[in-house]
Amino acid sequence: MSSIFSKIISKEIPADIFHEDDICLAFRDINPQAPVHFLVIPKKEISSMADLTNEDEAIVGRCLLVASKVAAKQGLQNGYRLIANTLDDGGQEVPHLHFHVMGGRKLTWPPG
Numbered sequence: 001m002s003s004i005f006s007k008i009i010s011k012e013i014p015a016d017i018f019h020e021d022d023i024c025l026a027f028r029d030i031n032p033q034a035p036v037h038f039l040v041i042p043k044k045e046i047s048s049m050a051d052l053t054n055e056d057e058a059i060v061g062r063c064l065l066v067a068s069k070v071a072a073k074q075g076l077q078n079g080y081r082l083i084a085n086t087l088d089d090g091g092q093e094v095p096h097l098h099f100h101v102m103g104g105r106k107l108t109w110p111p112g
């Protein structure tokens, strides 16, 4: 299913892009919930964590590696949180797999 993130990948709509390669894209969340809040998404249209298949293993690996590297570049040496909201119960709004990286403040646990 196409989503607004496909338009960010194709540059039809702008985003503050922190990293781009052949497999994934990292960009600032438009509605940040922490001083640093960015998303890492695969360029492949995968709807959610629930839709991953064996062939996506390297894609997910790249996304998480990029999350780690961009977090370091964004100064999150004190730590951060990585979240993949999944489907309705997980509170997923955009149906394109994405990893939230949030940091720059002490985050509470558990989330709501």
Ligand code: AMP
Residues within 6 Å of the ligand: 004, 013, 015, 028, 029, 030, 031, 032, 084, 085, 091, 092, 093, 094, 095
């Ligand atoms: P989720 O609830 O996990 O699906 O989160 C979707 C995230 O995408 C939210 O944090 C939104 O603020 C973010 N978002 C939606 N549209 C855009 C956009 N055009 N650019 C950057 N972030 C966006």
